[in-house]
Amino acid sequence: MNVISRKHVAILALSFVFLSACKMTYDSLNLDYTIEESQANVNEGKRLTTVMCGVCHYDQKTGQMTGIHMVDVPPALGKIVSSNITQHKEKGIGNYTDAELAQVIRTGIAKDGKLIPFMQKPNLSDEDLRDIIAFLRSDDPTVQPSDVDPGSTELTGLGKMAIRMEKPTPWNHPISKPSASDTLAFGKYLIDNLACYDCHSKSFAKVDKINIEKSKGFMGGGNKLYNKLGEEVLSPNLTPHITGIKEWSEEDFKKAITKGFNKDNKVISYPMPLYPDLKDHEISAMFIYLKSIDPIKNDI
Amino acid sequence: MITKKNTYVILASFLFLSTQALDIYQSTTPVEKSKDEGKQVFERFACNSCHGNSGEMEGDFSTLKERFTAETLPEYINNPQAYDNKQMPVYDGMISDSEMEDLVAYLFLLGEELNRSDD
Structure with missing residues (x-):
């Protein structure tokens, strides 16, 4: 039957309300901000x-x-x-x-x-x-x-x-940088701002950009990415589980993110970027932080 | 005088040499062998995931011979960061000399093939 039922009307109305609520453009915040x-x-x-x-x-x-x-x-x-x-x-x-x-x-x-x-x-x-x-x-x-x-x-x-x-993230000001001596906070800050969590958590659609640890499958890998041949690549598990980096040393981690070879000397290729410009104490803090988060079993 | 024994020896030698000649004819030429091995190294180290299967993507292989020699290309591959390429893996210590030789020969070959396909 071609009759539009009440149910259909309700679904259409809800969809309209939902799509109207979702925007792609936003007003400027007109911030009072200049750098010193x-x-x-x-x-x-x-x-x-x-x-x-x-x-x-x-x-x-x-x-x-x-x-x-x-x-x-x-x-x-x-x-x-x-x-x-x-x-x-x-x-x-x-x-x-x-x-x-x-x-x-x-x-x-x-x-x-x-x-x-x-x-x-x-x-x-x-x-x-x-x-x-x-x-x-x-x-x-x-x-x-x-x-x-x-x-x-x-x-x-x-x-x-x-x-x-997606929604704009809030403008918070001021935000202080964690001290490098506060290793866990500093490591988390880097995992956050280098956007490691974005690719290495379960899905781009389920990440929490404000509180990254609330991202689904935080750092447990399995997010679908693509290499330049268009082939699917699953992001590796970087949690301290045996299926992740439990058995990795800090040197293994450093080699992976600065030279592009994993613990087993297998090449880590695109889309994983390399970070040769990170300093040793930054890499160390990231590694210590990753070793402190909840382990997730996910054999990629 | 040609004895029966000599005849057998000559026949056996002829057969042996014929099979050797056939083997040589049928075997892969050195260039092809190097190409196959270079291709294997290229794929095993996932070079194709950025450069493409024929070198048609990142890195402009068509000008490889203008920019590198067989001596300087291994230096680049071993430490691309020294050439301000921060996104290519550092192969120093990860690839043997013979693998590097096969790889470099294969990369130049891909460059030549790209140039031919452009003509």
């Missing part, structure tokens, strides 16, 4: 930008932060392209104010109001945020104006729906 350049450490900003932003924004071909096609994202969501974050006024972030940069990094709301949910860092400290912005404004060759257009993000229906389900 005299306090900023541009060299540290470069290192932080390399390890936190460069993985997605640095293009080996141009040798600049001109953006790339993120082929590790599930194709069902569409084509995702990271932005050109050089100082170019039209193609890059040359027209962003400090407040707009801080807003997009912490909350995901871009200058034009679009939500960019892939890169939200709500817990990034004031100190690191300041250094990163100072670096993006610096005369470093990797961020000089470039009109390279990395292409456009083209989401599928599913991808659009997934974005609509």
Whole structure:
């Protein structure tokens, strides 16, 4: 029968209300924020930008932060392209104010109001945020104006729906950086802001960006990613379980994230980025933190 | 005088040499052998996961010979971070000399094939 029942009407109405509630653009927060350049450490900003932003924004071909096609994202969501974050006024972030940069990094709301949910860092400290912005404004060759257009993000229906389900993360201020002597807190801070939890937890759709430990299957691996051949790659389990890194030493961990070979000397390839710019005490804190979290049995 | 015994010896020698010649003819040429072994190394170290199965993706293999020699390419592969490539694994200590030799020969071959396909 072609009769539209009450049930159908109710479902349609609910769907309409649900989709209306989900937005893809948001108002600017109009933050009162400018960086104190005299306090900023541009060299540290470069290192932080390399390890936190460069993985997605640095293009080996141009040798600049001109953006790339993120082929590790599930194709069902569409084509995702990271932005050109050089100082170019039209193609890059040359027209962003400090407040707009801080807003997009912490909350995901871009200058034009679009939500960019892939890169939200709500817990990034004031100190690191300041250094990163100072670096993006610096005369470093990797961020000089470039009109390279990395292409456009083209989401599928599913991808659009997934974005609509995402929300801006809150703007918290001030946020202090944990002391390196507080090893567990410092290690967690790095696992959070290097976005390790994003790929190494159960699913991108089930991560908690504000309290990362509440992410489903936190650091237990099994998230579906893709290599550059389009082949599915499951993220490894990094919890202290026998199916994870229980038997790994700190040296094994360091070799894995700086040189790309695991405990068994098997190559770790794309989409896992390498972090040769991390300092030894940072790698150590990350490892100690990972050894402290709840073990999850998940043999990948 | 050709005795029966000599005849057998000559016949046996002829048969032996014929089979050897056939073996040589049918066996893989050194270039093909190196190509197969290089391909195995290329895939075992998951080079194809970034560079593509034919070297058509990351790294621009078509200009490999312009940028490297058989001596300098192993240096790059062993420590790409020294060349400001921070995303390629560091193969130093992970790959044997003979594997590296096969791999480098194979990489150059892929570059040549890419150039031929462009023509």
